[in-house]
Amino acid sequence: MIARTTARIRGWGRDLMDWMEERTGIVSLTEKLLYEPTPARGRWLYTLGSATLFLITLQFLTGILLLFYYVPTTDNAWDSIHYIMTQAYFGRLIRGMHFWSANLLLFVIGLHMVRTFLSGSYKAPREMNWVVGVFLILIVTIMAFSGYALRWDQEGFWAWEVGAMISSYTPLIGSWVITTLLGGDTAGPATLSRVFALHVWLLPAVLAPLIGVHLYLLRKHGEFGATFEYSERLAALRKRRQMEETFGSVEEDGQVADAGDHSQEG
Amino acid sequence: MPEELQKDPLTRRQFLWMGTLGTFTGVVLTVPSAVFVLDPAIKDVLLERSDVPAEWKEVGSVFEIPASEAVEHLVEFTQKQTYDAGEPAVNGTGAKVETMTNAVLLSWRDGKLPSVLSTRDEGPLPKTQIKELERDLNALSNHCAHLGCPVRWSSETQDILCPCHGGIYDINGDHTGGPPAHGLWHYVSRIREDGTILVKHEFYVQQKGQIGPGVKTKPYVV
């Protein structure tokens, strides 16, 4: 009886998946997205990018939740956060996650960058992934900085003011940069509106598609040093050994030595 | 290679039209947005306007500033930004006047009490004495000339200190140590007959030892 029921439910499940697959291609897409060869060497170091992705997703989710209470005005910003911390159920948890995940994110994104640098993953054909990554870390840094100012408490206010003053030392256009950041020639209500627009709308809107490009490029070239890359290189190496055995030493610039090995370039 | 990829060849005329229309569309899409965002920069930098109207504000009296000491006074300036209309709340419109609080450090040049003050301790002051006092008065912004942290007077060491990166200034606001590139900003100030000191939200920087207004610049922020 139980066996028959489970078999039938399983059958329905399969029917549903087939139905969906036929109309959306969801199953094959999921398979394609999930199964990606990664290098056996390095192991945990290759999860740093995914850890970054996890944390930035957490930022998006908890950030959206905070917006249910946060008020971006000089009169009420601090009070609204005080309300989150003292009155709203789980307010401390949600805000705490947003805060700690932001700090951890900066740390982990740095480690991820170090990993891709030390493993030489920025080399051809993955240069553009590095370039996109540089923009990502820049945006994430400005996100962290602007989020700090949104609190509009003493710390956040002075941090933003010092940051704005730093920007005023930009050659030639310094006064343009600082007045754009402040929304005037003094810090006030316009400043907070601008910081809010940056932190909540502009930067995430730029960040999200860039992460998409980052992941697209990753999958296009495959994880650096993944098994297939090694197998290609090993095949090339073996072929070269064979040639050497047959013909004696092969010239450096000979066709044979070149086959499939990009790791020496750049 | 690119020619092969091109399925329908473009004529020269079509190409130029596309370029013209493309440029036009691009301008229509980007220029208004960019100018919208840069509005405050255009008004402040190009048109040289300020968020703070050029009003004189009182900050204490010349008779209250001791020798060898810089005293701090708070001053409230009107600030016009975004939703504050800058008009007092009249006719129930609820238009709100936003203000901001600045700190002014008042001291005498080199900490020496002007001779005028050794003989009298109330107004009215004659024109010549006002001129003399105005020359000797330092009305300094507490906004550090490095990155804008609030500086304060330290009577033990007889100088003005910045908590952020160790900027040091003497009693005249001249830079004596640390990262700041120049001395503290001076408020544009004047003295009334009754000895009241008035400041405007306008600033200048002096060379070391210079007397009287130097180069007018903006400290921004506070």
Ligand code: HEM
């Ligand atoms: C929001 C920020 C970022 C996210 C979400 C992110 C995510 C990822 C993920 C999931 C991977 C694949 C897994 C891995 O290699 O760990 C990856 C690979 C990569 N990332 Fe990032 N990353 C970010 C920032 C950066 C930065 C700042 C750099 C360097 C400037 C960078 C450079 C790279 C490169 C070169 C690869 C290819 C690695 C390879 O093929 O071995 N990424 N990224």
Ligand code: FES
């Ligand atoms: S802000 Fe005062 S020394 Fe840097």
